[in-house]
Amino acid sequence: MARTPRDVTERELAVLEVLWNGGATTIRQLTEVLYPGGRTAHYATVQTLLHRLEAKGCVRRERVCYLPSHHNKAQIYLAAIDRDELIGRRLRDMAEQLCGGSLTPLLTHLMRTRQFTAVERRELRLLIDDLDREKGKGKGDAR
Amino acid sequence: MARTPRDVTERELAVLEVLWNGGATTIRQLTEVLYPGGRTAHYATVQTLLHRLEAKGCVRRERVCYLPSHHNKAQIYLAAIDRDELIGRRLRDMAEQLCGGSLTPLLTHLMRTRQFTAVERRELRLLIDDLDREKGKGKGDAR
DNA sequence: CTACTCTAAGACAAAATGACTGACAGGTCA
């Protein structure tokens, strides 16, 4: 009774990584990267992974498309979300489970925990400056 | 082949929550909270959950201890990690999987995504100030 | 002894996950 399926599985993530790195490809090419010298079985595995990813909305496919190197129609798969979106998804899930939906505890944890270098601290400050400028019309009071 | 077991399961988390809220207790009391009017079966379920949590290092138990209300020895369970530690654990796992171990992408995502109020932005700034003061001896190069 | 509570040790089913098989369709090229 593994109740809540994990957002994206380890193996599924491996597929996504390839798509993120190499752009859209066919199952065969993905198989070649993930299981070099891939046999038919591996091909099918990648196929399954892609279908599950599609069901989760992480992958799309361009329907029919003629390959240059071969003679057959093949579908082109491409990532429907990027790494950052996946990160957001996970963070939100996590906040949901552990913090009643609020992301703030996660943020403050990171702020407290991370050992920032002076440079990083400065970058953070600049980032906040950006946010201030971007939205901080009314409330502006931070010196 | 669900390969990597989840850090803490949903049901396990429910147990932890009770421990976080109410402090150390016995299995029976936990059962009463989680499954009001709990039958023997529920008792055993909580028991399993606790054992699994113990194996994961999230729970400890004070061995034998005499209860006031009853006549038998019972063990007292108590949380071995708090919510914030669990958050940290998850964040680190997540960074491991998605960001090659770096927490920075998570942080910047949160910074970009969250809609901060002016007040929150100021608090963040103050937090960074603290960090500056606290560690800002050597590396000092800001500006 | 009997009744009660607790604990330990596992059995169990449903579901998730990774991996795989086989049937079938359409195109190529001898």
Next chain:
DNA sequence: TGACCTGTCAGTCATTTTGTCTTAGAGTAG
């Protein structure tokens, strides 16, 4: 035409997790 690729789809399969529950055993009070 027909053997042969290459690709798709649908479904099977074993292992593991996860939530749940049964049972046997042990200790204590009345």
